[in-house]
Amino acid sequence: GAGVSQSPSNKVTEKGKDVELRCDPISGHTALYWYRQSLGQGLEFLIYFQGNSAPDKSGLPSDRFSAERTGGSVSTLTIQRTQQEDSAVYLCASTPMVGTGELFFGEGSRLTVL
Template sequence: GAGVSQSPSNKVTEKGKDVELRCDPISGHTALYWYRQSLGQGLEFLIYFQGNSAPDKSGLPSDRFSAERTGGSVSTLTIQRTQQEDSAVYLCASSLAMVTDTQYFGPGTRLTVL
């Protein structure tokens, strides 16, 4: 596609449920990033994938968060046993490679945990 796409655009779930958020990067982009933005806060880095290398998970806030990237393209961010503090907008970005390349953002998924 022309840009980064994410689904769903909005997700409301109950505390304790698992959720999966999907990201389709720009075709040909080898680097993919997940960020989250809580209300009134800046963007917080979660995880990034570069090609077939092991992902950098240093930003994941707890072991309830995991992500995978299949075939070097689509990525899924999974949050298990959701908590109210997980409520945020989850943004995915992709870039041609990494480091000095511009990151292009998807529209985000707004997650609300009741």
């Protein structure tokens, strides 16, 4: 597709379960970001991938959170043993260049942990 695609768009899970969120960036974009947006809040940086470089994981809130990017394209954000405070919209963005600021966002995956 033409834009960043995220799936699922909505996910309801029980506390303690693991979830996987997927992001398909725009073709050719080398940089990929994950952000978390809680209700009424700004965007919290989670992790950043750039080409084949080691990802910047400095924003991951705990070791229950991990992400990978296979083949420099699709990325998966995994949350293990989900907690209620993990409930949020998880946004993925891609950009062709580092530092341009123009991130192209997907529509997000809304996670609700019961």
